Amino acid sequence: MVRVVKVAAASELPDRGLTAVEADGEKIVLATTGDGGLYALQDRCSHADFTLSDGQILDGDRIECQYHGAKFDLKSGRAVALPAIRPVKTYDVRVDGDDVLVTLE
Numbered sequence: 001m002v003r004v005v006k007v008a009a010a011s012e013l014p015d016r017g018l019t020a021v022e023a024d025g026e027k028i029v030l031a032t033t034g035d036g037g038l039y040a041l042q043d044r045c046s047h048a049d050f051t052l053s054d055g056q057i058l059d060g061d062r063i064e065c066q067y068h069g070a071k072f073d074l075k076s077g078r079a080v081a082l083p084a085i086r087p088v089k090t091y092d093v094r095v096d097g098d099d100v101l102v103t104l105e
């Protein structure tokens, strides 16, 4: 079943940074890239299950896990640097007014 869930207020997100949120029990990291980009990924690194929201955004719309340095493409969730080899789940995310809405399936 597809659900659209409000996870944050857009006005409270940093211009560039990572924000941990939760939607229906799913831990999600929102990534704002400073140039209007907004992405939502599962907040769990595919390498060893640590939280990605403790990491940082890199240029080129990538996120780096702070624990062992794996990197993922923010848009696709694809692993682009070891030690991760599996992708991270991504979610459709959009802003409606001040609501940040994530689609869960």
Ligand code: FES
Residues within 6 Å of the ligand: 045, 046, 047, 048, 049, 050, 065, 066, 067, 068, 069, 070, 083, 084
């Ligand atoms: S838990 Fe993320 S790189 Fe190891």
